[in-house]
Amino acid sequence: MNAIENNYKFATTHEWVKDNGDGTVLVGISQRAQELLGDVVFVELPEEGDITTAGENFSLIESVKAASDVYAPVSGEVLAVNEALDDSPETVNESPFDEGWIAKIKLSDPADLDNLMSYERYLASLED
Numbered sequence: 001m002n003a004i005e006n007n008y009k010f011a012t013t014h015e016w017v018k019d020n021g022d023g024t025v026l027v028g029i030s031q032r033a034q035e036l037l038g039d040v041v042f043v044e045l046p047e048e049g050d051i052t053t054a055g056e057n058f059s060l061i062e063s064v065k066a067a068s069d070v071y072a073p074v075s076g077e078v079l080a081v082n083e084a085l086d087d088s089p090e091t092v093n094e095s096p097f098d099e100g101w102i103a104k105i106k107l108s109d110p111a112d113l114d115n116l117m118s119y120e121r122y123l124a125s126l127e128d
Contacts, residue, residue: 004097009116011073012125016097017116020104025074025113028101029061029092032126037063040092045081046103052076054112059102061092070102074112080104 008016014033018026034040044060052058052072059070081103085091092100107113117125 005119008097008119009073009113010119010122011071011116013071013073015071015073017073017113018097018101019113023110024079024104024106025076026101027073027103027105028096029070030122031096033068034093034096034100037061037068038065039063040089043085043089043092043102045083045085046078048078048081050078051108052078052103052105054115061089072105073116074105074107074109076105076108076112078103079106 008018010016010030014030016028016030020026040061040063042062046052046058050058052075054072054075056072057069058072061068061070082101084099085102094100
């Protein structure tokens, strides 16, 4: 978990952000979120070029249990989406922090990262 501890930040709504160090981030959902959803059967991806606003929904994940909005943890422009999820949405369950990413976003305000939680703080929030 060391790579997650050092390289990922989390929103209270269970999304993660991995800072690529070049003004872009990858976004996905946390291990906890995919566990709560159960088996993912569909991911509605944003469109390349979409503008995200932190705190607003930008994707949707459907599982055998429910459908859940995915909220943008940062504001910016969607540069790429994980098209592999179209054919293999279960990747969100199998590899939420690696192959299960949803979108690559160019940050409009790098300070958005300061509003997110460290891994340790995120884990503590799950215990509340």
